[in-house]
Amino acid sequence: MEIDAAFPPDGTTGRSLVLFEEGAANAGLEAVQEAVGVQVVTSSGENDAPAEGGGVLFKSLGVAVVDAPPEQLLQVAGDSAILAIEPERIVYALELTQYEGTTTNGQPALVPAPTSMPVTTRADAGGRSFEYLRGYRDAVLHLTDPVASDGAAAADVVTVAVDESQATWGLQATKVVNCCRSGKGIRLAVLDTGFDLEHPDFAGRPVKARSFIAGEQVQDGHGHGTHCIGTALGAKCPGVRPRYGIAYEADIYAGKVLSNAGSGADTGILAGIEWAVQSKCAVVSMSLGARVRPGQPFSQVFERVARRAQEQGTLIVAAAGNDSTRPGDIWPVSHPANCPSIMAVAALDVQGAIAPFSNRGINPDGGQVDIAGPGVDVYSSWPMPARYRRISGTSMATPHVAGIAALYAEADPSVRGAALGRALAGGAQRLSLPSSDVGAGMVQAPL
Amino acid sequence: MDVTILVADDHLSDIDGVAAALREAGLRVTGTLPSTGVITGAVGDEAGLESIAAVDGVAAVEPAQQVEIPPPDEPVQ
Numbered sequence: 283m284e285i286d287a288a289f290p291p292d293g294t295t296g297r298s299l300v301l302f303e304e305g306a307a308n309a310g311l312e313a314v315q316e317a318v319g320v321q322v323v324t325s326s327g328e329n330d331a332p333a334e335g336g337g338v339l340f341k342s343l344g345v346a347v348v349d350a351p352p353e354q355l356l357q358v359a360g361d362s363a364i365l366a367i368e369p370e371r372i373v374y375a376l377e378l379t380q381y382e383g384t385t386t387n388g389q390p391a392l393v394p395a396p397t398s399m400p401v402t403t404r405a406d407a408g409g410r411s412f413e414y415l416r417g418y419r420d421a422v423l424h425l426t427d428p429v430a431s432d433g434a435a436a437a438d439v440v441t442v443a444v445d446e447s448q449a450t451w452g453l454q455a456t457k458v459v460n461c462c463r464s465g466k467g468i469r470l471a472v473l474d475t476g477f478d479l480e481h482p483d484f485a486g487r488p489v490k491a492r493s494f495i496a497g498e499q500v501q502d503g504h505g506h507g508t509h510c511i512g513t514a515l516g517a518k519c520p521g522v523r524p525r526y527g528i529a530y531e532a533d534i535y536a537g538k539v540l541s542n543a544g545s546g547a548d549t550g551i552l553a554g555i556e557w558a559v560q561s562k563c564a565v566v567s568m569s570l571g572a573r574v575r576p577g578q579p580f581s582q583v584f585e586r587v588a589r590r591a592q593e594q595g596t597l598i599v600a601a602a603g604n605d606s607t608r609p610g611d612i613w614p615v616s617h618p619a620n621c622p623s624i625m626a627v628a629a630l631d632v633q634g635a636i637a638p639f640s641n642r643g644i645n646p647d648g649g650q651v652d653i654a655g656p657g658v659d660v661y662s663s664w665p666m667p668a669r670y671r672r673i674s675g676t677s678m679a680t681p682h683v684a685g686i687a688a689l690y691a692e693a694d695p696s697v698r699g700a701a702l703g704r705a706l707a708g709g710a711q712r713l714s715l716p717s718s719d720v721g722a723g724m725v726q727a728p729l
Numbered sequence: 730m731d732v733t734i735l736v737a738d739d740h741l742s743d744i745d746g747v748a749a750a751l752r753e754a755g756l757r758v759t760g761t762l763p764s765t766g767v768i769t770g771a772v773g774d775e776a777g778l779e780s781i782a783a784v785d786g787v788a789a790v791e792p793a794q795q796v797e798i799p800p801p802d803e804p805v806q
Contacts, residue, residue, distance in 0.1 A: 475798070505801045540798060548733050548793040549759060549769040556762035569806075572794045582789040583735045587765040594764065604805055617794055639805050675806040677798065 297337075298352045301366040302344045310363030311339055311346060317358045318350040444632055449525040451632045452513070452656030452682055458528050458689075461727035465529025465688035470514055470565045471558035472681065473551060474507030475544065476500045477536035478665035481508060483520040483527075484534070492557055493538040494550040503542030505664050509671060510569045511536060512663030514681035514688070522670070526662045528685025528727075532692075535563050540570060548583075551618070555587060559596045564691040564698060566591070567684030568600040568624075569677035571616030580620045580648050588623035592699030599625040599683050601676035602651050604639040614644040615651060622648035625703050628720050629657025629679040636719045640676055643718040652703070653710055654720040655679035683725045693728045731793035732756070732778065736766040740786030744768065747786040754780045769793070 302310040311322055314337070322337035337348035348355070352367050359367055444451045449459045477491060479501055491500040502508045515534050516527015537554040540546040551568070558566045574580075588598050603616030619626035628651045629637035637658045643650035657679030664671035683706065690697060690705045697705050710722035734756075740747050741763075748761050748768050755777050760769040772778055782790045799806055 504798075506798050506806055509806070540796070544798040544800065546796050547731060548791075548796075549731055551796070552733060552762060552765065552767050552769060553760050556765050556767070559764045570796045570798060572796045581733075581791055581794075583733045583767060583791050586735050586788070587767055590765050617796075673806050674804060677806045 296349075296351055298348045298350055298355055299366075299368050300346045300348055300355065300364060301368075302346070303363050303365055304344060306363035307339060307341060307344050307346075310358075310361060313358045313361045313363065314346065314348055314355065318348065318354050320349055322346055322348060446524050446661065448523060450656075450661050452660055452678075453525060453528065455630075455632070455634075455656055456528075456682060456686060456725055456727055458686065458727045459525070461689055461729075463529075463689035463692050463728060464518070465515070465532030465685070465692055467532075468529065468565070468688040468691045469533040469535055469558075469561060469563040470529055470567065470684060470688045471535035471537055471554070471561070471563040472507060472511045472514055472567045472569075472684070473537040473539045473554040473558070474502075474510050474567075474569055475504035475540045475542065476502040476507045476538035477511050477534070478502045478508040478663070480666060481663055481669070482666070483512070483517050483663055483669075487515075487517075487534060489534045489536055490561065491536040491538070492554075494553045494557075495538050495541045495546070498538065498541055500536055500538050502538075502665050504540070504544055505668075505671065506540070506544065506569065506677065507536065507538070508665050509660075509662045509673060510567060510677060510681040512681075513660065513678065514567055514685035516663060520663075524661065526670075528682065529688035529692075532685075532688045535561060546570065548581075548618075552583070552587060555591060555596075555598065559591050559594050563596055564702065565684050565687045566596055566598045567681050568598065568618070569675075569680045571601050571603045571619055573603065573605050574614045574617050574620055574645065574649075576614055576644055578614070578645065580622070580645075581618055584618040585621040585623055585648070588618075588621050592623060592703075595698040597625065597687060597699055597702045598623075599627055599680055599687065601680045602626045602628045603641040604629075604675050604677070606639055606641050608636065608638040608640075612642045612644070615641050615649050620645060620649040622650075623700070625652045625683065625706070626650065626721070627652070627657075627676055627680045627683045627725075628654040629674070629676045630654045630713075630720065630724060631658035632656075634713055634715075634724065636715055637674065637676075639674070640679075640719070642716075643721075650721065651717070651719060652721040653683055653707055653725050654713070654723060655682035655725045657682075686725050686727050690728050730774065730778070731759075731769070731771050732781070733791050733793050734768040734770070734781065734787055735789040735791075736768060737786050737788040738766075741766045743786065747784065750784045750786070751781055754784050756781050 518530040600619035605613035660678035707722035711724040
């Protein structure tokens with residue numbers, strides 16, 4: 283039995299969450315009611331907000347929310363029916379309802395619970411709004427998850443409490459927010475749909491840009507490229523919080539190899555890689571690909587090009603592809619990420635689960651997933667006037683790896699090409715998921 | 730048909746010579762990429778592929794693949 287005092291009062295509601303021993307909710311509740319003199323009612327499922335001076339018991343969870351701060355419950359903390367008492371937090375509910383993918387039984391979320399004042403979604407003092415109840419449920423789940431030894435309580439959870447008011451969940455899960463590196467002096471090329479050259483978050487940043495699409499300017503008429511550049515290279519302090527960019531002082535090389543309609547071809551991509559190698563970019567990020575059938579070999583041309591690029595100090599990372607619909611339909615890593623010398627990036631969600639669309643290392647002779655990055659519900663820049671957008675895909679995981687590669691490259695000028703790829707894999711956070719799905723694990727910024 | 734051609738390691742220093750030989754063999758050259766050792770271009774048909782694959786200094790010939798990303802309003806990109 284412990285009282286969690288780690289959370290500052292200003293991120294809390296003044297109420298307490300009380301977790302009861304299984305089957306002992308009634309006994310524990312009596313002790314609580316006696317101690318603080320409040321009336322706790324059982325949840326009806328309709329009006330679950332505790333009335334002032336009262337409380338609500340969630341019988342199936344074995345959790346009560348009591349209108350009294352944890353300090354007032356100290357005298358019952360030793361009661362055998364009570365497992366934990368914590369302050370009720372104000373939380374921001376990060377919706378993942380579109381992607382009810384594999385959950386990781388018992389595996390902790392990749393992002394710590396909020397430790398600073400989060401964006402509140404509590405809408406009215408009566409506390410009956412949907413948003414309040416949702417945040418409230420998340421707080422309850424946060425309390426019950428670590429105690430539920432078999433993970434059963436977490437198995438159907440599709441939301442996780444994450445404070446994204448200051449930085450995106452991806453920058454937290456990869457520990458970019460704790461890293462002192464900025465990518466300064468490193469050139470990073472993003473080969474994509476171009477870039478919104480007028481985006482206010484990049485005002486004053488030097489940008490080298492080139493279009494490899496006949497008849498189209500670099501200006502991003504799609505959005506995908508601007509989103510990827512935002513993640514890999516966005517500002518440390520953008521005009522509007524949260525921070526979403528990683529290598530905020532790296533040099534931006536925006537190569538347009540996909541048209542505004544989102545299509546491109548090997549010829550333009552190879553020309554873009556050549557440009558990046560000649561420009562001495564340490565990292566090339568390619569959030570693109572073509573579907574590969576089981577058994578289909580990788581491209582000899584791209585493999586040799588990637589090795590030649592590495593020998594000249596350029597590491598290529600590429601999206602593993604979004605062809606899968608897990609759990610039933612899983613496709614191999616896409617072209618050209620399936621080349622052994624191109625780093626293939628899978629997508630994870632905020633809980634550390636593999637994204638349902640993320641491809642798997644199925645084909646022999648290369649074709650493996652090398653590493654994984656945040657790729658579900660990723661917030662980043664989007665062409666004006668929208669400015670920002672949340673989307674998902676291995677396309678979004680890839681620039682996380684590319685941006686972090688620039689941080690490693692800055693940290694050690696001798697680490698380039700294949701060695702940079704090994705540094706990324708070596709520093710990844712191991713996950714309890716098959717390496718065919720996530721490779722070395724979740725990419726992590728250098729210490 | 731668009732193709733990508735890998736220039737062999739021992740011909741990298743003479744990529745322009747390889748490109749010239751490829752033109753003679755029927756390739757319409759669209760790009761010569763000396764740092765990565767690639768020549769891009771187009772041929773009329775499958776038979777054209779065979780004749781350019783036989784050119785000295787060519788390590789591999791592949792049909793250029795198309796790549797595509799979803800429209801901007803799709804939630805998964």
